Amino acid sequence: MENTTVIRVRYKETDQMGIVYNGNYFTWFEIGRTELLRSMGMTYVELEDRGILIAVIEANCKYIKPAKYDDEIIIKTKLVKLTGVRSEFEYSIFEKDENVLLAKGYTIHAFVDKNIRPINIKKKHKDIWELLGDKI
Amino acid sequence: MENTTVIRVRYKETDQMGIVYNGNYFTWFEIGRTELLRSMGMTYVELEDRGILIAVIEANCKYIKPAKYDDEIIIKTKLVKLTGVRSEFEYSIFEKDENVLLAKGYTIHAFVDKNIRPINIKKKHKDIWELLGDKI
Amino acid sequence: MENTTVIRVRYKETDQMGIVYNGNYFTWFEIGRTELLRSMGMTYVELEDRGILIAVIEANCKYIKPAKYDDEIIIKTKLVKLTGVRSEFEYSIFEKDENVLLAKGYTIHAFVDKNIRPINIKKKHKDIWELLGDKI
Amino acid sequence: MENTTVIRVRYKETDQMGIVYNGNYFTWFEIGRTELLRSMGMTYVELEDRGILIAVIEANCKYIKPAKYDDEIIIKTKLVKLTGVRSEFEYSIFEKDENVLLAKGYTIHAFVDKNIRPINIKKKHKDIWELLGDKI
Numbered sequence: 060m061e062n063t064t065v066i067r068v069r070y071k072e073t074d075q076m077g078i079v080y081n082g083n084y085f086t087w088f089e090i091g092r093t094e095l096l097r098s099m100g101m102t103y104v105e106l107e108d109r110g111i112l113i114a115v116i117e118a119n120c121k122y123i124k125p126a127k128y129d130d131e132i133i134i135k136t137k138l139v140k141l142t143g144v145r146s147e148f149e150y151s152i153f154e155k156d157e158n159v160l161l162a163k164g165y166t167i168h169a170f171v172d173k174n175i176r177p178i179n180i181k182k183k184h185k186d187i188w189e190l191l192g193d194k195i
Numbered sequence: 196m197e198n199t200t201v202i203r204v205r206y207k208e209t210d211q212m213g214i215v216y217n218g219n220y221f222t223w224f225e226i227g228r229t230e231l232l233r234s235m236g237m238t239y240v241e242l243e244d245r246g247i248l249i250a251v252i253e254a255n256c257k258y259i260k261p262a263k264y265d266d267e268i269i270i271k272t273k274l275v276k277l278t279g280v281r282s283e284f285e286y287s288i289f290e291k292d293e294n295v296l297l298a299k300g301y302t303i304h305a306f307v308d309k310n311i312r313p314i315n316i317k318k319k320h321k322d323i324w325e326l327l328g329d330k331i
Numbered sequence: 332m333e334n335t336t337v338i339r340v341r342y343k344e345t346d347q348m349g350i351v352y353n354g355n356y357f358t359w360f361e362i363g364r365t366e367l368l369r370s371m372g373m374t375y376v377e378l379e380d381r382g383i384l385i386a387v388i389e390a391n392c393k394y395i396k397p398a399k400y401d402d403e404i405i406i407k408t409k410l411v412k413l414t415g416v417r418s419e420f421e422y423s424i425f426e427k428d429e430n431v432l433l434a435k436g437y438t439i440h441a442f443v444d445k446n447i448r449p450i451n452i453k454k455k456h457k458d459i460w461e462l463l464g465d466k467i
Numbered sequence: 468m469e470n471t472t473v474i475r476v477r478y479k480e481t482d483q484m485g486i487v488y489n490g491n492y493f494t495w496f497e498i499g500r501t502e503l504l505r506s507m508g509m510t511y512v513e514l515e516d517r518g519i520l521i522a523v524i525e526a527n528c529k530y531i532k533p534a535k536y537d538d539e540i541i542i543k544t545k546l547v548k549l550t551g552v553r554s555e556f557e558y559s560i561f562e563k564d565e566n567v568l569l570a571k572g573y574t575i576h577a578f579v580d581k582n583i584r585p586i587n588i589k590k591k592h593k594d595i596w597e598l599l600g601d602k603i
Binding site for chain 3: 090093
């Protein structure tokens with residue numbers, strides 16, 4: 060299952076190089092995760108309400124071509140791995156007009172509680188485990 | 196009582212105009228408040244631990260000259276008004292090398308609890324009321 | 332002429348108070364300006380390509396109710412004043428689901444060139460002056 | 468050669484999880500690069516003035532323990548690889564009080580000109596090539 064979401068580059072996201080600042084792609088990855096979960100039938104708000112947080116333990120991005128102000132950006136997001144304690148997402152970032160690949164990345168996450176302590180969703184939240192596992 | 200804090204402009208804080216993005220000055224104001232409180236003998240961390248949050252209800256900035264990447268910036272912060280339910284801070288932003296005024300601003304705040312409901316520190320937290328009131 | 336644009340609050344835009352950080356509303360104002368210009372028949376990209384930048388000289392926001400993660404946010408933007416050297420925009424921010432007013436603000440701008448020197452669009456860029464003046 | 472720089476976590480850098488947002492570590496890496504270059508006897512401002520930009524082509528961060536608001540953070544930065552067209556930096560992020568490792572990361576960069584086209588500093592900017600190569 061892959062989610063596709065479109066955003067537009069904000070002026071705030073550019074830097075004096077005239078392109079989008081590297082760290083901002085990780086915000087786009089977060090938008091991708093949010094929308095992928097929503098399309099799976101569960102919002103991240105609901106997860107947090109149930110005490111499940113998805114802390115990032117590794118983030119990676121390869122920058123291929125620069126994104127520019129006012130570009131429309133396609134964020135494609137996939138859940139590629141899932142265990143009771145971890146999840147891994149992959150992302151591709153495209154410029155919409157020319158359909159050009161701008162960046163690729165991944166993030167690895169631990170399920171944690173509100174005190175940032177690890178939890179096992181397979182044991183503690185079977186319904187979420189099944190919902191996510193089903194869509195991988 | 197006035198606090199003076201020095202920071203250096205980050206590349207992230209610039210935009211494609213080649214100057215610091217307007218919204219980032221409010222982050223500098225927040226740094227000013229944090230350091231003013233610390234110099235008054237109380238950290239904002241301690242305030243939050245006691246359940247007192249300082250929510251912004253108005254923010255204003257006048258931009259006089261642009262701040263640039265790698266500039267050293269002086270943030271001057273004063274607490275100018277205090278009631279049991281509100282506080283008001285004023286800020287001046289200078290470029291350090293030439294001692295040029297770049298911006299001036301103010302923020303008005305309500306004291307709130309963790310559910311963002313108003314609280315009266317004069318009634319509920321007399322010690323903090325006195326500590327702050329003393330320094331105005 | 333008023334532009335209405337809808338965005339969704341990003342996790343990145345929240346802070347540890349559990350609400351959107353005050354400085355981020357100015358990014359939303361910028362999105363409102365971008366979309367208002369586009370709806371007027373001119374993009375900000377085109378303006379910059381012609382050497383016209385819209386530097387902020389004052390920004391103000393009044394915060395009424397906090398915006399939260401994943402809220403859909405309506406940004407309403409109006410151009411309320413225009414001279415050859417300045418423009419002024421007003422903004423209202425609403426939470427979409429409940430149609431609640433969250434914040435109101437304004438920004439005042441100077442037209443400048445790429446070296447951040449003032450320009451007069453009435454004199455130098457008559458077509459833009461007429462296009463904007465027509466829509467006020 | 469390793470540079471050590473200390474910053475303090477800003478409220479703006481936290482999210483509603485109560486910890487620093489993952490994307491913000493890349494801003495800290497950028498601060499590390501800026502200060503490492505300065506300690507090598509060359510500022511990034513000077514490099515840009517000479518038409519040399521250091522575009523990011525890959526960025527990676529492993530998050531070990533969360534950084535919190537108002538923590539003092541040590542950024543340690545090393546230049547670990549250098550060719551005429553590329554450079555690679557490694558970073559370690561520590562919480563200063565307890566001297567705890569919070570995160571580790573790296574960034575890989577291409578030297579580019581103002582139009583984001585690759586340049587070879589070994590061929591075009593021998594003095595910079597020698598200055599950097601000497602410190603690796």
